[in-house]
Amino acid sequence: MARVDVRLGRRVRDRRAVPLAISLALGLTVAALPVWATAHPAAARIAATTHPSATEPVGEPGGGVPTADPTDTGPVPTEAPTTTAPPPEATPPAGTTEPAPTTTAPQEPAPTTAAPTTGAPVPSPSVPPVRPSAPAPSPPAPPAGVHVTTDDVTLTAAYWNAPSTVATLRVTVTNTGATPARIRLAYTLPAGLTDAGTGGCAGAGGGEHRCGEWTSAPGARFSTLLRVRVSGDAWRRMPLSGSVRVTATAPGAPGPATDDEGFAVLFPPGPPVPGITLDAEEVSFDIGGGSSGLAVRLGNSGRVDAEGRIEVVLPAGVTVPAPPPGCAPAGTDRTRCSLGTVAAGRTAELRLPVSATPEAQLRAPLSGAVLGQLDPRGGRARQLRMSFRITAAAALATPMVSPPAPTGSQGVLAAGTPSVGDGRGGSARRTAILLIAVSTLLVVFALALATISLRRRLAVPSAGPPASPKP
Known part of the structure; x- marks a missing residue:
């Protein structure tokens, strides 16, 4: 009686199960793609409604410029x-x-400014053009x-x-x-x-x-x-x-x-007076509102020693928060400092801390003034005045705009994509993620099943030809 190899039927069932699992996984993946495709552009539609088109009329009908x-x-x-x-x-x-x-020309009744002429720079013939990656969309x-x-x-x-x-x-x-x-x-x-x-x-x-x-x-x-x-x-x-x-x-x-x-x-500096020099540096505020202060130099170019004094006048919103030793407030916008004796041919330097309110920084550039005076023991007092510039980085800064979220590859959610306000977009994305996860698990299961089946086939020796029945 012929011997029947029962392992052959088992292998046949294994081979049938592998394509079935793979087909099921691929089917679920294909079904998840439309849901994902509809979930991902939802955020783009929201961004499009946030920034109206430049050509779309927004004003009232019939309203002229x-x-x-x-x-x-x-x-x-x-x-x-x-x-x-x-x-x-x-x-x-x-x-x-x-x-x-x-x-x-100013004599024309209705002058207009012509449109600017723009053009792309001519690339160098010896260097091949480099194609950069597509930039992120800007509003x-x-x-x-x-x-x-x-x-x-x-x-x-x-x-x-x-x-x-x-x-x-x-x-x-x-x-x-x-x-x-x-x-x-x-x-x-x-x-x-x-x-x-x-x-x-x-x-x-x-x-x-x-x-x-x-x-x-x-x-x-x-x-x-x-x-x-x-x-x-x-x-x-x-x-x-x-x-x-x-x-x-x-x-x-x-x-x-x-x-x-x-x-x-x-x-x-002036009005010009012999025997005295005055110099003040520009005050600049960084984007955080800090500054290095105001540096003032009063020079005695005369032949005799003199007592030096400096008075600083600042615009509204700009102050000296902590006057250094020898200085004291002389009003809401003034600070007076005594430099002591300034020897003939020498220059005294003073640095004052300066702060400004955010409103004052936005109004920059502004102007401040310095008055320098030398009082010699014998003779008339000598004075000079000059103004200095006050700048602020906040006046040049533009409002911060959040960069657009990078576009993810197919099958991957883009980081930072906003959810749809009515909740349907978030539900669609969760469904897409769930289907993709299930499909991935099925593919892994199918691959594992195929690996086990292949190992069984390699472990069992091949069966010989069936024996002929004895007469």
Whole structure:
């Protein structure tokens, strides 16, 4: 009687079970992919609703672009100041050339700023271009946006020999919005300064001046020069500071975008007096609000010793929190210090700690003043005054924006993906994760079953041909 190998049937069952488990695992995986595909774009849809499209109208139907600030009540000039090439940027953006706005003559009734010419840099022929990885998506720019920076009104020693001095204030404007915008400018001058005939600008009272508007393309950057006149006795009122404000309006924007920045009026040491020198360094606040303090040097260039004194005048919001020995507050904005005897030909140096409120830092750059005095034992006292600049990194910082979450590969959830507000997106993601986990376990089970079956087949010797039945 022939011998039947029962192990053969067992191997056949094992071989049938392996494809069945693998098929079941693959089926569950394929079923989980649509759920995962619908769960992952949910966060993208939320981000899209958070940042409206630049081309989508947001304002009321039929509303035109306003041509003046809602708070402006005075006359608005019909022309804008003449534009000029902006100064080079400290960190120019890669891949584009510097915009060069067209200079507009002030006699034209409606000057416009031409769109900037941008172009990609020509790659070097000897170096093959490198294809970087795709950058993370950034939120779209708002329809209306504007940024302004200012220089200072810096006077030279010639100021002390003239009844008044005409200086220029450079203002640089950048259209940071996604659409063409109409940009208007206004500036406020402190006491002792008046407008010296800037084309396209008119006085509105109280040191306020308003200018006409430019039509600016997205990304356009240009400068204008404001002419101001500094009176011969303005130094008696130091420190002096002013401010510049710009407003941008664009179609589709919910309202105008504004930005402002201050500027300082810097006087040289004077009025000139022989036998005394004075110098003060710039005060700068870092992003955390700390500063290295104010360094002042009073020199005795005369032939006799003299008692030295220093008085520091700071703008609103800037103070000396802890006066060093020999110094004492002389008011809300003043600190007086005694330097003792300053020998002839020597210079005394003093460093004062300085702090500023967040509001004062946002108004920077500001201006402070220093008065130095030498009192010799015989003779008249000698005095000098000068102003110094106060800057703050907070005035240049932009609001922090959370970087977008990196896109995960297929089958992996992106870290930091926000959940859908109604809870369906979170449930879908949990279901997808559960199905993927079950599918993975089934695949592992199938592989383990196949391995066990293969080991059994290798462990059992192959069966010979069945014996023929005996007659």
